[in-house]
Amino acid sequence: MLRVLVPVNGSAHALDAVRHAAFMFRDRCVSEVVLLNVQPPLESGRASAFHSLAALRKLEAASGEAALRDARSILDDAGASYVAQIKVGDVAQTIARAAAANDCDAIVMGTAGRTAVGALLAGRLTNKLIRMSRVPVTLVK
Template sequence: MLKVLVPVNGSKHALDAVRHAAFMYRDKCVSDIVLLNVQEPLEAGRAAAFHRLDALRRLEARDGEAALQEARRILEDAGTPYVAQVKVGDIARTIADTAAANDCDAIVMGTAARSPMGALFAGHLSNRLLRLSRVPVTLVR
């Protein structure tokens, strides 16, 4: 059976991917699920001028846990075991690296938002991830 990584940012589309992974677990196609939220580093912006690095890391961890909250609820309601992680870094690179580090067999992620700008951004992310990942990437709509 497969071990899948599901990147989660709290969006409806990401939660659709979580539901899909839960269905795959129920159908005995998936044995393990790794939820991942990637926070872009706050020190890359203006916040670094006003806050210490440890304070920025606490904010990133808090925001990451908030983004995972609904995904956790979905999997727990479905009786699906999972491991959740929050990481900081470049989103596509961190997803690919985390899949490799956790020996995942696949990545399951939500599709782009329906707005033109959302589609452009998410399309860019999925295209970068396809190039960086050593495992198959499934987009859930």
């Protein structure tokens, strides 16, 4: 059976992908789900002038846990087997690396942005990820 990686950022679109993965688990198509939240590094911004690196990592972890909360609830309700991870870095690169590191067979992610700008930004991320990933990427609308 398959192990799928589902990147989540707390958005409704990401939760649609989690629901799809839960459905696939219930249908016995998926054996395990890897939930992944990617935080952009805070030390590259102004926050590094006011906080220590340790404090910034705590903020990133808290933001990651908040983004994972609803996704965990969906998978718990479905009785799905899953692991949750929070990583810091470039979103597309980190997702591709996490899929490889966790021996995932596929990536399932939600489409983002129903506005023109949101669709453009989501398309850039998706295209970059498709080029970098060694596994299939499925988009859930």
